[in-house]
Amino acid sequence: MTIKVAPHIADLVPYPPGKPLEELEREYGITGSIKLASNENALGPSPRAVAAIAAALSNLHRYPDGSCYYLGQALACRLEVDPRRLVFGNGSNEIIGLLAAAFLSAGDEVLTSHPTFLVYQNVVQAQGGINRVVPLTGMRHDLAAMAGQVNDRTRMIFLDNPNNPTGTVFTTAEFEDFLARLPARVIVVLDEAYVDFVEPELRLDARRYLDGEVPVVALRTFSKAYGLAGLRVGYGLMHEDLASYLHRVRQPFNVNSPAQIGALAALEDEEHYRQTLETTWREKERLRQALAKLGCLTFASQANFFLIDVGGDGKVLYEHLLRQGVIVRPMQAYGYPRYIRITPGRPEENDRFLRSLEQSLKELAYGR
Numbered sequence: 001m002t003i004k005v006a007p008h009i010a011d012l013v014p015y016p017p018g019k020p021l022e023e024l025e026r027e028y029g030i031t032g033s034i035k036l037a038s039n040e041n042a043l044g045p046s047p048r049a050v051a052a053i054a055a056a057l058s059n060l061h062r063y064p065d066g067s068c069y070y071l072g073q074a075l076a077c078r079l080e081v082d083p084r085r086l087v088f089g090n091g092s093n094e095i096i097g098l099l100a101a102a103f104l105s106a107g108d109e110v111l112t113s114h115p116t117f118l119v120y121q122n123v124v125q126a127q128g129g130i131n132r133v134v135p136l137t138g139m140r141h142d143l144a145a146m147a148g149q150v151n152d153r154t155r156m157i158f159l160d161n162p163n164n165p166t167g168t169v170f171t172t173a174e175f176e177d178f179l180a181r182l183p184a185r186v187i188v189v190l191d192e193a194y195v196d197f198v199e200p201e202l203r204l205d206a207r208r209y210l211d212g213e214v215p216v217v218a219l220r221t222f223s224k225a226y227g228l229a230g231l232r233v234g235y236g237l238m239h240e241d242l243a244s245y246l247h248r249v250r251q252p253f254n255v256n257s258p259a260q261i262g263a264l265a266a267l268e269d270e271e272h273y274r275q276t277l278e279t280t281w282r283e284k285e286r287l288r289q290a291l292a293k294l295g296c297l298t299f300a301s302q303a304n305f306f307l308i309d310v311g312g313d314g315k316v317l318y319e320h321l322l323r324q325g326v327i328v329r330p331m332q333a334y335g336y337p338r339y340i341r342i343t344p345g346r347p348e349e350n351d352r353f354l355r356s357l358e359q360s361l362k363e364l365a366y367g368r
Ligand SMILES: *Cc1c(COP(=O)(O)O)cnc(C)c1O
Pocket: 039, 090, 091, 092, 093, 094, 117, 160, 164, 191, 193, 220, 221, 222, 223, 224, 229, 232, 233, 234
């Protein structure tokens, strides 16, 4: 087909589409596989969210509330912010796209780290923006180096805190020093997808920076701690002027009604939330100790995932584990060929992962 497309679109690399679990199982002749690859909630969705959605299904013929009124009220109350500062999206990924659509013009530059969440650079490129990439230092965002890369064309900076895939965080003091070095035309996007898992004393309070000279937009999601990745709900917290621009570019019904209802119920399910954090921290620690005994180096993380240096080719190990029905994330696409990333599952799943890993490491004769 001869269709004309701009080079910046033709050059985009689609997000690697993982096969459905059922297809993988059929292909590899396995059943009952466990997925520790995508930073999802090991405990599943909040049962209260599931019940609330089930009870509302007979209203599916109605368009959703385009303003996300009830979810917005509940969240604004929880966060102690004006609801006009919240913009909801079809996952926080949509907000990333809306920010680019609203604030980037062709030729604008955007700073991101490497490795970090792969979505930022794709969205920038799709918008005709130019990515400038600053390597992590010691697995952490190098805020000083990033501030040093800012020039007249820099328009936006994406920072995930904790960073995916390394799980590292920066401190309040580091962030404030960084902001102080930026010109006011830059928007800082602080992606807090994993903020729930961060130890309280290490958490930034993004609300303090929304009205600063350099505007900060915080992104949060119901996909991780709230266990609703399949529903697709996330939001941005920002100055209401910025919010008003995102509302101009978003579709009127961008968050579907089950998503609004489920997110609201999950927000009120404090028991599920608490159990999620407890299980994550307990299992993360247990896994790290067990992995050390297997001779694997692990990296401390403030998120619900962490990196493992497997002492050999991570992609080969990934395939080896897959044949045993254990799905992890290889890291070569992020520039870490010897690493895998795992999200702790439930205790019995983690035991199975450890048994399979031990077996695989032996068979592959990996070692450090
Ligand atoms: C998982 C993740 C998100 C969440 O995206 P949703 O679209 O809300 O599911 C956002 N940012 C990072 C860095 C993530 O890893």
